[in-house]
Amino acid sequence: LPDRLNVMVERDVPVRLVSDVLGLDVNYANLTLSDGTKIPVKGFIKALVFKAKAETIQQKYPKKWRYVKGIRRTVLRFGARARNVIKDTVNQLAVQVVRMASQKNSALAVEDLRRLNQNFKDFSKNQRTKLTLWAYKKLLETLEFKAKIEGIPIVKVNPRRTSSKCPICQSKLRENGYRRLKCPSCGFEGDRDYVASLNIRMKALRAGWIAPN
Numbered sequence: 001l002p003d004r005l006n007v008m009v010e011r012d013v014p015v016r017l018v019s020d021v022l023g024l025d026v027n028y029a030n031l032t033l034s035d036g037t038k039i040p041v042k043g044f045i046k047a048l049v050f051k052a053k054a055e056t057i058q059q060k061y062p063k064k065w066r067y068v069k070g071i072r073r074t075v076l077r078f079g080a081r082a083r084n085v086i087k088d089t090v091n092q093l094a095v096q097v098v099r100m101a102s103q104k105n106s107a108l109a110v111e112d113l114r115r116l117n118q119n120f121k122d123f124s125k126n127q128r129t130k131l132t133l134w135a136y137k138k139l140l141e142t143l144e145f146k147a148k149i150e151g152i153p154i155v156k157v158n159p160r161r162t163s164s165k166c167p168i169c170q171s172k173l174r175e176n177g178y179r180r181l182k183c184p185s186c187g188f189e190g191d192r193d194y195v196a197s198l199n200i201r202m203k204a205l206r207a208g209w210i211a212p213n
Helices: 043-060 069-103 113-123 127-150 192-206
Strands: 020-026 030-033 038-040 106-111 154-157 180-182 189-191
Touching (some): 020 069, 030 192, 043 069, 069 106, 069 127, 106 192, 113 127, 154 192, 180 192
Parallel strands (some): 106 154
């Protein structure tokens, strides 16, 4: 007889009737929400450091790192650390974002992962880019899972031009300093991440999620 018995219990969680949508922009430095909240992301950068260490060893021993046990073990250890850091980070971030959406009674709008995969296909041989994409995928998967538990809808939108169009009048934005953008038509100005989060929210609204106040 087995020492333990695992029992899975499923329950249906009704989707909330939300009153707004929060747009979420993700990058390695921070998560930015369309209400102006910025959540620093330190774990992703730490993961890249571990990945860089693994790559340095691979470059130093390009022909034998796979076959020398000690070298291979070191490379694999750094890779495992990078993945574990990302898993811990995305879990903490997802909890925080879902809690904020719950408090605001809002749906969450994020970039469509399928289109993100298409954007990254030309960089599939770049290990750091692959790690970036994997981290983003894990975050969205974890967000979706935790949001479903709370009954919070997840809206996926096309990421095209989220950082180049004015969220107010849809004109093309211009650079106005480091990571800042300004609209030459209506005068709106904001940092690139905030602009992206606003555009993600607006795309969700245009798709029929909650009429803006």
